[in-house]
Each structure stands twice: as structure tokens, then as C-alpha cells.
Amino acid sequence: MKTGARDVQNKPVIDKKSVIPIYYQLAKYLEELIQTGRLQPGEALPTEMELAQQFEISRMTVRKAIGELVAAGMVYTQQGKGTFVSMPKLDNVVFELDNYNQEIKDRGLTGKATILEARIVRANQQLMDKFKITDKSTRFLYFRMVLAAEDEPLAYERKYTIYTKRKPILESELQDSSLTNLVSVHSDSMPVSSKKVLQVSVATKEEASILQIPIKAPVFVMEQTVYNAEHQPIGWSKSVYRGDRYQLTAYDGWHGKEG
Amino acid sequence: MKTGARDVQNKPVIDKKSVIPIYYQLAKYLEELIQTGRLQPGEALPTEMELAQQFEISRMTVRKAIGELVAAGMVYTQQGKGTFVSMPKLDNVVFELDNYNQEIKDRGLTGKATILEARIVRANQQLMDKFKITDKSTRFLYFRMVLAAEDEPLAYERKYTIYTKRKPILESELQDSSLTNLVSVHSDSMPVSSKKVLQVSVATKEEASILQIPIKAPVFVMEQTVYNAEHQPIGWSKSVYRGDRYQLTAYDGWHGKEG
DNA sequence: TAGTGGTCTAGACCACCGG
């Protein structure tokens, strides 16, 4: 009588009566085999039929487990050949920068967004370029604001959206002053995509003054453009982040974040 | 006799005899409904049973299709309630920076990595901190190199790995001078995870000279630490990228990259 | 209680790969 694989404590690897799904148990088991090196990169996993028979479960359940590992990038499948342990890719560079609100919350600080200025402006050459328009009479809603935590200024943001609705500028802008929200409220079309470019620069006199840092101190500059369904720019912002308070972090590999 | 949904040209939405998998056809069909606005954010999709009956396919196939959309972030499921169209999240900040080799290739340039120095060094306080060790006699392999394209220097990298194998330093290092590769070749344990921190700074005199930029010009500074399976640092590097030649870009939304 | 998505089964046929 088969009873499936058991670990060193003679404890069954898969407990069919557990509330934890079988496919999840199997995925974690295989994950452990890989992370402890009992399955080396490039090595083949047992075939789906073998795993199904060994643990007395359906092949579809095995496939669901393997699907989890594929999604996690730990294994890859080749039709007609088998399933293999991936080589760890540690040189991808995908950085995450938490947005302002989360950033503040994570640090347990009290954040504040102060609007320095909010008014209607007419098109100038820079705006006509950024929004890819030629109509000089276009009006834009212009926001200028400072983000601070614990009374220390962290970022300085300037935002523009095409002003078509003629809606008054409300206090509620303070609740969510993200560019996409401003665009949603004041523009005719919905934002559906966004592009951000992050560059490094040095603080201008104005930026240094607002952020309370020395002139020419290094800063991150992020430009965001928000597009509607027709790929037309409907919002643009330029944000300056203090270089001494912001950084981007990237984790790579199979147990990066836990360490 | 049921024949399933048909589009405006009376063409069946799902062709069961196609070589294209049914679940894929259904996923693309639902995707189109969402992107054209016929299914609005927050709105519920037809239930899995409804879709199965409408297209005369198995519920498991419907689930596979929906699984694709979930993975793409376009819909989310709630047990006991239904499946709903996601709100587009345009304010995530996940930046990608192509690695040096791809970067060069993408631009159609001829890249070159020049090793300025490669030698064995003993532990100093900075290295003992970075590698979290206390043994002063530890030896490190130290690489110093410049990355250039079209004879223009772009980045300056300093890399350290624990030197345990006593292997000679070979020309082959030039082929793949990534930190993970150096660690693989010269260290006892395999790299399994990596952490990178990107900050903004200004060029020192040495960096400015090597990168041919003014002193105090803004630069990206990336520190990478590579860990083995026991979460011990086995490699560390500090790379300086010219601020006038590098930027990070992030796309967000459902049809961002195509535009 | 009725309806939803989540899990699981025991088959089936197929496309692809290697010997």
C-alpha cells in the first residue's frame, strides 16, 4: 500500500485532510527541495505522472502546484521534455519606490501634503510639447505642492492637467492629490495608462529653498505622463525628491525579501 | 441548438476547432470587453457557469481563462461573490533599468568593459561591515572597471567577492563581469539572492575623472549585495552611473507599452 | 438557502521531444 513520500520525521509530506490546499502543500514541498539544493538548477523535477502517483493525487492538482512555481519563476516547463529548476536570475533590475502615502505609513510617520498654489494657466511651449497639442488657447490646471513628513519637506511636485470641465478646485483635492486623481476629476477622459521617467539632477534655487536642502544637492526627478484610451497625454507632473531621503530598492532571487 | 456568443460579424467568439487554445480565445475576448469599456472597472464578469454554458465549454476551461486575466491584474475574484474588473492602478512605481549589455544592444551601440584593476585585498572596516564578518584576515577579490559605449564612459563599477577558491583571475572574467558571475566563479557558495539599492549622489573627483564628467555632477549610485543560501553576503559592488546618460522608466496600466 | 468561486478527481486526446 502506497502512502506517499514522508520526510525525516516520517510525517507525510501531503496531508489530504488539511484545510491547506493540496496543490499548495505540494508547491511548498517542491519549493523546499529547490531552496535546500536537493533539486539543483537545471535539474528535472519528477514528471507530473510520477508526482501524482507518489502522492496519490490527481495530475491536475500536480499541474496547479507546478503552475505556482512557474509563476514564481522557480521552474520552467518544456513540452515533451519535462519540468526543470530555473537558474536564479539575480541581475534583473526592477526597482520599487513606494508611493508617498505608503512610504509615510510604512515609516510610521505623519505625512502631510501642502498645496502651495492651484490655478489655471494657459499653454506655453513646454506644455504644448508635453501634451502634444498645438492649440495655444488650451487651459491647464496647475498644482504646486510639497510633501512632508514630521514637518520635514521630502518632495516638491508640480502637476498639470488639461482643464476642460471648468469644475471648481475643491478642498477634496487634498485627500488624493495624485496626478491620476486630479486628471480623473478635472479632465473629460479617464486615465488608462501612465509613463514615468526617473532621472537624477541637482536642486535648483527654488527647489532647494522649498525642500530645505543646499542648492545643487542631488535629487531624484520623476516625470509622469498620464494618457487616456486614445494615448493622448491628459496629465503631466514633475516631482523632485530629496536625494538624502529617498532611495529605490530591488530584491532578486528566491529568498530575497525574507532575509 | 446553442451556438455560443457571436460578434457583430456573426463570427463565433470561440472556435473550438482552432489550434489556439479555447481558454486563450476566451481570455482575449474578455480582455477586449474590458479594454473597450463594455465591461467597466468594478463591474462583475458573467459567472463561471454562465460563461461555460454560453460557450459550451467546461467550467475548468473558463477558470483557466479567468486565471490569465487575474495574473494580468485586469480582474480579481472574490469567493462567494464573483469576478470583477479591476480599477486600473496607475500609481505603482516599478522601474526597470536594463542591464548594461542589453542597454547597449538596444541602442545599437558597441559596448566595452575595461578592467582597470583586479587584485586581492585584505579586509578593511568597510568590507567587514558590508560582508558582516569579523575575521580581519579574510581576503577579497577586488575588481575595478569602466563600462563604455562608443568610447564614451557610462559607468564605473567596483566589485568585491570573498576570495576562497584561490583560482587565478582569468581573461574570461571579461566575458561576463557581472557581480553574480564573479561570485559564482571565485566563491565557494552559489549566489541565490541579491539586493540592490539605488541612490542619487554627486561625482567624486575620482569618479568624475573616470567618467569624464564634471566634479559634483549628479550620478546614480547602485550598491548590490549578493547572498548565498544562508543569507550571508558573498559579493558586494558599488556602481556609479552617469546621470546624463541613464534614466529609469516605468509603464503602468493596460495598454501602456504599446503606445 | 441559493449562488458564487476554490479545490479536486479520473479520465481523455493532443503536440512535442527524444531515441
Add this chain to the structure above:
DNA sequence: CGGTGGTCTAGACCACTAA
């Protein structure tokens, strides 16, 4: 050709939600 993963079926039972 046998073995592999890829797709698909027609059921089943469950946990959860809402009326």
C-alpha cells in the same frame, strides 16, 4: 515509438457571501 507537458471534460464537494 514511448514519454513528456498542454489542453479539456463532466462531474463532485467545499467555503464563502448575501438575501
